[in-house]
Amino acid sequence: MNNQLKIYNTLSGKKEVFEPLVEGRVGMYVCGPTVYSDVHLGNCRTFVSFDVIYRYLLHKGYKVRYVRNITDVGHLEGDIDTGAEDKISKKARLEQLEPMEIAHKYTLGFHQMMDVFNTLSPSIEPRATGHILEQIEMVQKIVDNGFGYVINGSVYFDTVKFAEEKEVYGQLSGRKLDDLLAETRDLKKQDEKRHPSDFAIWIKADPSHLMRWNSPWSIGFPGWHLECSAMSTKYLGSTFDIHGGGGDLKFPHHENEVAQNFGACNCAPARYWMHGNMLLMNGKKMSKSDGNTITPQQLFTGESPHVTKGFTPMAIRFFMLQSHYRSTLDLTDEALKAAEKGYNRLMESYQNLMNLDAVVDSTKENQELNTKIKSLLEQVYHNLDDDFNCPRALASLFELVPVINSLSNKQLDISELNSVVLQSLKDNFRSIIFDIFGLKEEDNPGGENEVTDQLMGLILQLRQQARAEKNWSMADTIRDSLQVAGIEVKDDKDGSSWSLKK
RNA sequence: GGUCGGGUGGCCGAGCGGUUAGGCAGAGGUCUGCAAAACCUUGUACGGCGGUUCGAAUCCGCUCCCGACCUCCA
Structure with missing residues (x-):
């Protein structure tokens, strides 16, 4: 399976042949969650998408270091100029808990949910609070390189200077420099920033802020964006292969990340930027903030006005697999039901396949049938090589279902099948469903004994x-x-x- | 307002210059005591109006809707 893998790179806006920095190895960084509340389904879709990407890279034989962070400090709510508050800190204050208790609680919940959806653990899962030192060092480098300025104990990234000197600012998110610079967010007032597009990389903590660390500039905490720059550099190097995340992170988060890395080391962090698209419900983005949302738990139990019944995690995973990671996916009750049936059909066919035993009779071998099976299997991989096109791969896989079921039914004579082809069909079918798509067989409710x-x-x-x-x-x-x-x-x-x- | 991305058969969802995508639902049939399942056959869909082309869902122009980002979000 040494076909060329093509990846859509947000940086170029094109599919490109994937060539890792180091032969046979892949460094991949995916932006993880900010652990200040329960994961929602949109998160899950993004991480399922990257899970399949990770799995397919492994399948292709790459040695992958997959880093996915936990953001447990620095992510602000509201605008910094008008009294922003760290999300974790705020929640901690409201619930009268230590910030770390908040982070811990929701990190656990996140892990459980990732497990329920059968995603593989990343190789490293670093946390922002565990890398304050690295972040301070990076801020220092940025300041030393002239791309940061200190005001009242806070440090800001100088986007104007950076944009003028580096010509990369705005490239990732397709933003025009003039627009960025012309932007006049009139939150004016006591604005510490020199320009509205500048962003904080170190924030001086006000007395009520619960998370605080000593730094050369003030007792404070690191800005959002910074943790990803610092931790990707630490574990994958200044430049690495793939950086992924949800599409809504393109701007400002990823754009600013690029700026920080350039600011610190004068080099681009990732060579391939990949962005998953949004999960919609009722045709609109699922979002915690505006209430257009359903929790995974509600989806499992069916206790939500948006669904008529509950769905199993694997049916939901299958549902996600049926659309391309770069397309939006609209969650509806009907679509979920259709996916559930499709998933069951696929799994039943898999069972049927595993129960088939080869009967060798070379006089009966059907060349056409054998060729068809081989070619459909090849198509699955071919489709996956084309920017991880799961829906197409799934389509090819589904074309094998009637063949398998006919053999199982004896509507097709098993001796028409070459035994090597049958074995290969079993091996590949299993590997595609479980290893690559990451599906698993679910116990029947109630269970047998x-x-x-x-x-x-x-x-x-x-x-x-x-x-x-x-x-x-x-x-x-x-x-x-x-x-x-x-x-x-x-x-x-x-x-x-x-x-x-x- | 600015910048992107979409509008595909009953539903979901691929494709993006010439091929049946696929799933679910529907119709007809085969098998079966019946049923279910399975299997076979079946749907001429690409927002609208023009244009380019031998040929367009796919390219270009106009137009109408919808969404995302620009502020926290995967």
Whole structure:
């Protein structure tokens, strides 16, 4: 599988062939959450997107160092000039807790949710508060290089000077320099900043602020944006391969990150910038702040006016996989239901596939069928190589489903299949679904156990007897009653099978 | 207001110059005691108006809607 991987780079606005800095290795930094409240679904979509990207890079054999931060200080709410407050600090004050208790609580919740969605842990998950020293050093470098200025104990990044000298400011977010500079946010008043587009890299803490560290400039705390610049540099180097995050971070967060890195080391941080698109609900961005939101928990239980029933984490993950990471995805009840069925169909087909045994009979081998299977598998990887196009890859995978089910049904003779092709189909199908897409089999609600297994075996045996005696009313009564109890019975040529209804 | 990105069949969602994307729902059929499942067949959709082209959902112009960013957000 040494096809060329192409990645859409926000910097150039084009798909580019991916060439890592160091052969065989990838350094990837993804902006993680600010842990001041429960994760919402939009976060989950972004991290699921990058999870698949991470998984596919691993699948291609890269040695990946995947760094995803936890922001637990510095993220301000409101405008700095009009009394901004750190999100964590604010929450801590409101709940009368230590800021670290807040950060810890929501970090745990975040991890649990990531686990529920079956995302792999990043290689390193650094926190902003654990890297104050690195951030102070970076501020110092920026000041030394003339791109920062100190006022009243706070340090600001000089965007005007930077823009004039470096010509990279605005490049990532596609903003025109003139527009940026012309911008007159009239929050005027006691503005410490020289220019509205300047941003704080070190903030002097007012007496009520709960998070404070000593620095050359004041007792204070680092600005938002800075933690990512400092930590990506620390763990991936001044320049690394991929930087990702949600699309809403392009500006100002990522733009400012680039500026800081340039300001500190005169080099670009990442070579490929990747941005996931927003999860919508009711056609609008899901957002904590305006209430257009549904929590993952509500989605699981169905306790929300936006859905008629609950959905399992894997059905939701599958739903996300069905759209491209760069497209918006509109969450609706109907779409979720469709995804759930599709997901179940895929998993059932996988089960069928695993139960197939090769029958070698070279006289019966069907060349066309074997070729079709091989080519569909190749298409899956081909699609993934094209900027991680999951919906297309999934489409190719789904074209294999009727083939597998026909073999399983004996509508197609298994001996038509070359045994090597069958083995490869099994191996690849499994690897694609579980290793790359990161899906997993979910336990049936209620679950089975040995006792129910035996009971059901007995019941089906009795029913089989009734059927043999053509006692259809008895057979149907049993089936209908089980149906009411939430157990589905299916008859096929070899007998009957049962499953808990999903 | 500025800057981007969209409008695809009943729904979701790919594609972005010539090919059936795919999923779900619908219709017809095969199999089956019946049912379910599965399998087969089926849909001529690309906001509107012009233009370029042998050929446009895909390129260009105009127009109408919608969304995102510009302020905290993944």
